[in-house]
Amino acid sequence: MSTSFNALIEHFKNYFPLDEKERVELSERFNERKIKRRGFILQQGDVCRHFTFVVSGCFKMYAVDQASKEHNLQFAAENDWITDLSSFYSEKPSGAYIEAIEPSVILQIKHADLLHLYIRYHKFDRNFRIIIEQKYIELQNRMLQSISSTAEERYLSFLEQYPKLANRLPNTQIASYLGITPEFLSNIRKGLIKKS
Amino acid sequence: MSTSFNALIEHFKNYFPLDEKERVELSERFNERKIKRRGFILQQGDVCRHFTFVVSGCFKMYAVDQASKEHNLQFAAENDWITDLSSFYSEKPSGAYIEAIEPSVILQIKHADLLHLYIRYHKFDRNFRIIIEQKYIELQNRMLQSISSTAEERYLSFLEQYPKLANRLPNTQIASYLGITPEFLSNIRKGLIKKS
DNA sequence: AAAATTGCTTAAAGTAGTTTAAGGCATCAT
DNA sequence: ATGATGCCTTAAACTACTTTAAGCAATTTT
Known part of the structure; x- marks a missing residue:
């Protein structure tokens, strides 16, 4: 079994670990792919056919x-994990792009295969419920910041919450995530240096 | 069986409908409560002990x-549904309030009872996975708007997406949700009237 | 190696949204 | 009924953030 599958099996140990049968199903239903820098796994107008687990590398999901x-x-x-949930479940065209920021290795499962896992194995419904709940909590915190904090506060909080990511990403990408222009982020950074 | 339980059982028909045994469990594990206008079901500093289904009335969840x-x-x-997911699962104090905007009737389930339903019945894991996925999609759309649209665009989109809610809520509450001051919302509304 | 593209910064001018202060109208409690 | 409170609006002054334009350094593509 490839190291990619091991990464995913390890990941599920954070939730309800898989037994032998579930691990076999997982390796049969997920497919490994390598994606080049700037490669797309979803483009606007296409249906998002896969639920994607990132083994290595980094992606951004964005709307234009x-x-x-x-x-x-x-x-x-x-x-x-990354997918356009709305397009994935509705099987309607997506309004977003998912693009590799670095050369990446991923494991992908198709809609029908994930439904198979949900139906056959209680544990996949359980684990994906917990995964999405955690992502909901994260997103709600980000939303709260967005309606209550200044851009500088949001930037500092991003650095604190995702220090590794912040080092790997160009500031233009961080600015886009924070909802500000790269020019203003540059201005914020200048202000922070002066303060320190 | 009270009409409150019927509302919840009907609600689950949008997902994977409950069978007889599950309906009985549901009515044993959920408790009905009536909440006055301005009553709290969660206050900052308290652990969020319940997952709440709103049968009638309306609540807001906010941070100060x-x-x-x-x-x-x-x-x-x-x-x-409304709960502070983070506090509910972690059993740590919440940073938020949940307050009734109107006199309300709710059904609540405690942490241990919900875990019981999750463990015994695959279908509750399934249904709550889908419910939270839908809420994630909604929240992601709101987040996209927040980083990409003006306050006027966000307001119009709120009116379009939640027309009934918009009629029931004071504009001060809508402004707080949109992340702007009530004064500026008033200004936006003036501009919209002039345009039309 | 040269050319093109991307990333970061600066600064001046403009716009979106906040703050403060005030007044009027409605609802609620005494 | 009376005063208090909450909601909506207006307007002037202010600040947070955007736009436009430009220049330089680093990286990527040819």
Whole structure:
């Protein structure tokens, strides 16, 4: 069994660990892919066919507005999940892109295969419920910040919460995630240096 | 069986409907409560002990900042769920309040009882997974708007997405949800009237 | 190796949203 | 009934953030 599958099996140990039968099913239903830097696993207008586990590398999910500006909805690095949930379950075209920021290795499962796991094995429903609950909590905290904090506070909080990610990402990408322009982020950083 | 339980059983018909045994368990594990206008079902510093289904009425969940300003994280009206997920599962003190905006009737389940349902019945894990996935999708759309749209666009989109809620809520509450001041919302509304 | 693209910064001018203060109207408690 | 409280609005002054434009360094592509 490849090290990619091991990474995923290890990941599930954080929740309700899989037994032998479930591990076999997992390795039969998930497919490994390597994605180059700037490679897409989802483009606007396409149906999001896969639920993706990131084994190594890093992705961004973003939407593009009328003025062709990109807005980063989420990042996903090692041991994180990424998909356009809405498109994946509805099987309707997505409004978003998912693009590799670094050369990456991923494990993907198709809609029908994930439903198979949900139906056959209580544990997959359980584990994915917990995974999505945790992501909901994270997103709600981000939303609270967005309606209650200044851009500087949101930036500092991003650095604190995702220090590794912050080191790997260009500031333009962080600015897009925070909902500000790269110019203003640069201005914030200047202010922080002066303070320290 | 009270009409409150019927509302919850009907609600689950949108997902995977409950069989007789599950319906009985549900009515044994959920408790009905009536909450007055301005009554709290969660206050900052308390552990959030319940997962709450709103049968009738309306609630807001909000956090209070250092300047004592309230920031609305979410509303929940009929047939919606509300809880501080983070506090509920971690059993640590919550940073938020959940308060009735109208006289309300709710059904609540405690942590241990919900875990019981999850363990015994695959279907509760399944249904709650789907419920939280849908709430995640909604929240992600709101987050996208927050980083990419003006306050006017967010307001119009709120009116479109939650027309019934918009009619029931004072504008101060909507402003807090949108992350703007009531004064600026008033200004936006003036601009919209002039346009039309 | 040269050319093109991307990332970071600076600064000046403009706009979106906040703050403060005030007044009017409605609802609620005494 | 009376005073208090909550809600909505207006307006002037202020601040947080964007836009535009430009320049330089680093990385990527040819």
